[in-house]
Structure formats: C-alpha cells, structure tokens
Amino acid sequence: MSAGIQIGDVWVPGRVLTAPMTGITDLPFRRLASRLGAAYVATEMVAAAELARARPDVVRRAAVGEGLPLTVIQLVGRDPAAMAEGARMAEAAGADIVDLNFGCPAKEVTGSACGSALMRTPDLACRLMQAAVEATSRPVTVKMRLGWDDAHRNAPLLAKRAEEIGVRAVTVHGRTREQFYTGVADWAAVGEVKAAVGIPVIVNGDILTADDAREALRQSGADALMLGRGVYGRPWLAAHMERALADGTVLLEPDRDGRLGIVIEHLRASVAFYGLPLGLKMFRKHLGWYVEQAPWPADPLERRAAKGRLCRLETPEAVEQALAALWLEVTHSGNPGVDIPPQLAETAVA
Structure with a gap:
C-alpha cells in the first residue's frame, strides 16, 4: 500500500481518510483525530449559501483552527452562485481541498434538492462543480453515492463529467440514496467508477476493520478509502488502520x-x-x-x-x-x- 494519495496539488500522506459528518467532525474532533495520526479529516457538511451569508453556526462548522496538517471543507448546496462564493470563502479560510456533497441521503437535505438528490439532476450537479472549480485555485473533489436508486446508478457517468470539468478526485459511497444505510455497501460497484475515470477514486461505506479496508480496496480498485460511522467513539481508527494496512498486521486499539x-x-x-x-x-x-x-x-x-x-x-x-x-x-x-x-x-x- 502506497504512502498516500495525490489530489490536485495536495499530497495526502495516507490512504485512510475520514469523511465529513454533521455533528461529528467538528474542530475538536478533527484536531484530536489529526493528533492521533489521521491524514485527512474533513469538516462537517457546510451549507454554501449560509456560509456565504456568514451565519455564525455555519461558520463554526467550517472552523479550520490551528494544529491541523490538512484542511478539507465540504460544501453542500444547489445554487451555483452560492457554491462559487462558498468555495472562495473556503479557500480564504485556509482550505487545502474543497469537497462538494452529492451524497447525503438525509430527507432534510434531499428535500432541498441538495446532497444525493443532485444525482437525479446531473446537469445541475455539473453546474455546481463548474462554479466551484472556477471560483477557487484549490482542488475541488466530490463525494457521491452510486445513484439515486438501483434503476439509476449513474455514478460512473457523473464522475466522468466531473473529471472533464476539473474535479480532482471523487469519493463514492457504495449505496444508492434509496438504500440510506441499509443492506451492505457494494464496493465492487465503486470499481465501475474507477474504470470510468483517471482521477483518484476513494471507496466509502461499511469499512470498520482492517480486513474490511483490504477487501474494499481489492473489490473497488480504489486509490484510497474513507471511514464514516466507524470512527464513532474511535477517533484513532484512521491512523491505526493506516498502520495495519501498511504492515499487514491486525488493527490494534488503544489500551x-x-x-x-x-x-x-x-x-x-x-x-x-x-x-x-x-x-x-x-x-x-x-x-x-x-x-x-x-x-x-x-x-x-x-x-x-x-x-x-x-x-x-x-x-x-x-x-x-x-x-x-x-x-x-x-x-x-x-x-x-x-x-x-x-x-x-x-x-x-x-
């Protein structure tokens, strides 16, 4: 397993990344996970339009602070102008990478035509990506699902369009929005995205152990993996899994x-x-x-x-x-x- 992953002009010194999670990956958590050795921990999902209006609670979600080796700010929204302004503000705040959320399945998000709802409106998704890419000099990445439902698994096509626009990496959760978190993540389906693009692909979903990580990487052929719910109560998980994958050993927990x-x-x-x-x-x-x-x-x-x-x-x-x-x-x-x-x-x- 290589030492890291290149995303645009940013070298991420590891291949075990931590997902943006609302109410979880706030600044205290990101600082702690980074101190414990995590290479990449994204902010909570930040509403681009509210960030542009400088709403205090939204600005707090994007807080970058000091003592972080890498800052990834994730934006969610449906308005290209607001997404562009959010990307500019993220760069000004110190973001190394700007990530766009096309994957959140929550009803309050999809009900606003954001998150994974954008997989039903790929033309709008592309306008949002274009707006962000043109607004910032930082690498723009996208996190998505396989599609809205099993009848519309369009992740490979959307990822290909993202690459053409200038997006520098895509993360794919191996479920559709219709599945929410039921069933099991389809890591092999993420491999279809990997086959469609030349930019880095990151596999996400149901990765809790080092064996899960190895199998997810094998089935998907992905360049890296992203942890989500597995870090609940385990902010050390990314760093410990990185070591386990590097030397082929078991994943050790803190005493x-x-x-x-x-x-x-x-x-x-x-x-x-x-x-x-x-x-x-x-x-x-x-x-x-x-x-x-x-x-x-x-x-x-x-x-x-x-x-x-x-x-x-x-x-x-x-x-x-x-x-x-x-x-x-x-x-x-x-x-x-x-x-x-x-x-x-x-x-x-x-």
Missing part, C-alpha cells in the same frame, strides 16, 4: 489508559471550543460512543447503564470524576493494567 486520556482530551477540547453548557451537550454523543466502543464493562447491560449515568451528568468535572471512577472500578474488578494516567489524575479525581 485503557490511552482511551481514558483520549476521552478526557476530547471533553476538554469540546468545552474550550463551544463553552458551557453547549460544549458538554455537543460532547455527550461522543461520550456515549466511547463507552459503547469500550470492551468493558464486559456485560453490555452494565456498559449501557454506565453510558446512561455519564451522559446525564451536568458538568465537565462530574464527567471526569465519573470516568475516573469507572476506570478504577475496572481495575479493582480484576481486569489488568488500568491506572489513571498521572497527567490526568489531579483533575480527573477531585
């Missing part, structure tokens, strides 16, 4: 000390970025996933109960104390090798 440090770092970053009480509210979904993904408590019912207790707490200090207590409980129950990291002990345990 308990490492997990505790990551959870608390993420909590503090969220509070620092959003302030209180919003920072804690925004973090709770991540907290739930961290607990769900932990291999302990061993009993799933106990794990769910711990998740419920943690997500009802109303201050960051209470969450840190409860996390420390949970880690100590695991240690004292006879599970090996769990100590509170010294750098966290003073503040995690009041």
Whole structure:
C-alpha cells in the first residue's frame, strides 16, 4: 500500500481518510483525530449559501483552527452562485481541498434538492462543480453515492463529467440514496467508477476493520478509502488502520489508559471550543460512543447503564470524576493494567 494519495496539488500522506459528518467532525474532533495520526479529516457538511451569508453556526462548522496538517471543507448546496462564493470563502479560510456533497441521503437535505438528490439532476450537479472549480485555485473533489436508486446508478457517468470539468478526485459511497444505510455497501460497484475515470477514486461505506479496508480496496480498485460511522467513539481508527494496512498486521486499539486520556482530551477540547453548557451537550454523543466502543464493562447491560449515568451528568468535572471512577472500578474488578494516567489524575479525581 502506497504512502498516500495525490489530489490536485495536495499530497495526502495516507490512504485512510475520514469523511465529513454533521455533528461529528467538528474542530475538536478533527484536531484530536489529526493528533492521533489521521491524514485527512474533513469538516462537517457546510451549507454554501449560509456560509456565504456568514451565519455564525455555519461558520463554526467550517472552523479550520490551528494544529491541523490538512484542511478539507465540504460544501453542500444547489445554487451555483452560492457554491462559487462558498468555495472562495473556503479557500480564504485556509482550505487545502474543497469537497462538494452529492451524497447525503438525509430527507432534510434531499428535500432541498441538495446532497444525493443532485444525482437525479446531473446537469445541475455539473453546474455546481463548474462554479466551484472556477471560483477557487484549490482542488475541488466530490463525494457521491452510486445513484439515486438501483434503476439509476449513474455514478460512473457523473464522475466522468466531473473529471472533464476539473474535479480532482471523487469519493463514492457504495449505496444508492434509496438504500440510506441499509443492506451492505457494494464496493465492487465503486470499481465501475474507477474504470470510468483517471482521477483518484476513494471507496466509502461499511469499512470498520482492517480486513474490511483490504477487501474494499481489492473489490473497488480504489486509490484510497474513507471511514464514516466507524470512527464513532474511535477517533484513532484512521491512523491505526493506516498502520495495519501498511504492515499487514491486525488493527490494534488503544489500551485503557490511552482511551481514558483520549476521552478526557476530547471533553476538554469540546468545552474550550463551544463553552458551557453547549460544549458538554455537543460532547455527550461522543461520550456515549466511547463507552459503547469500550470492551468493558464486559456485560453490555452494565456498559449501557454506565453510558446512561455519564451522559446525564451536568458538568465537565462530574464527567471526569465519573470516568475516573469507572476506570478504577475496572481495575479493582480484576481486569489488568488500568491506572489513571498521572497527567490526568489531579483533575480527573477531585
């Protein structure tokens, strides 16, 4: 497996990319995943028209900040003029890559003729791509699905038109919009897109393990892969999967000390970025996933109960104390090798 992927004039130093996800890949998450070794973590989906109007919550979704090795801002919209302005603003904000969303299946997005609805209106999709390519000097990429439904799998044709317009890479989720997230991703169908274009193709959908990654790349012939829901509660996944693919080994998860440090770092970053009480509210979904993904408590019912207790707490200090207590409980129950990291002990345990 090669060391990375070239997208226009941008070298991405890895082939395991992290998808843009609304409510997930905010600046605290992107900083954390990047620090843990992720090569590419896109922003949340940003509405181009609202970004152009500088709506505060939308600007926050596009926040680039410092300490990121690569900035990818994803735009969604249906108006070419707004898409052009959004692309210009993304470049001015420091975007290395501008990504366009033609893949989101959510009803509130497709109902506005955006996201994967654009696969039903390829001429409009092409006008949006043209507007973005002409508005920015940064590489423009597109994320799409196989098509709207099984009767209209037009991803290869749309990707070919994108290449002709000047789009520098395409990511394809191996489902149609009609499928949402049901069934299984069709990685082999992504291979039809790869055969149709000369630009890099990135395969997406149902990639959770190193074996999944190897099979997705094999079936699709793609140049790279993109993780989505697999990173919930696992911001380290991209970096660890990159290593597993590089050396052919199994994918290793952080030990308990490492997990505790990551959870608390993420909590503090969220509070620092959003302030209180919003920072804690925004973090709770991540907290739930961290607990769900932990291999302990061993009993799933106990794990769910711990998740419920943690997500009802109303201050960051209470969450840190409860996390420390949970880690100590695991240690004292006879599970090996769990100590509170010294750098966290003073503040995690009041």
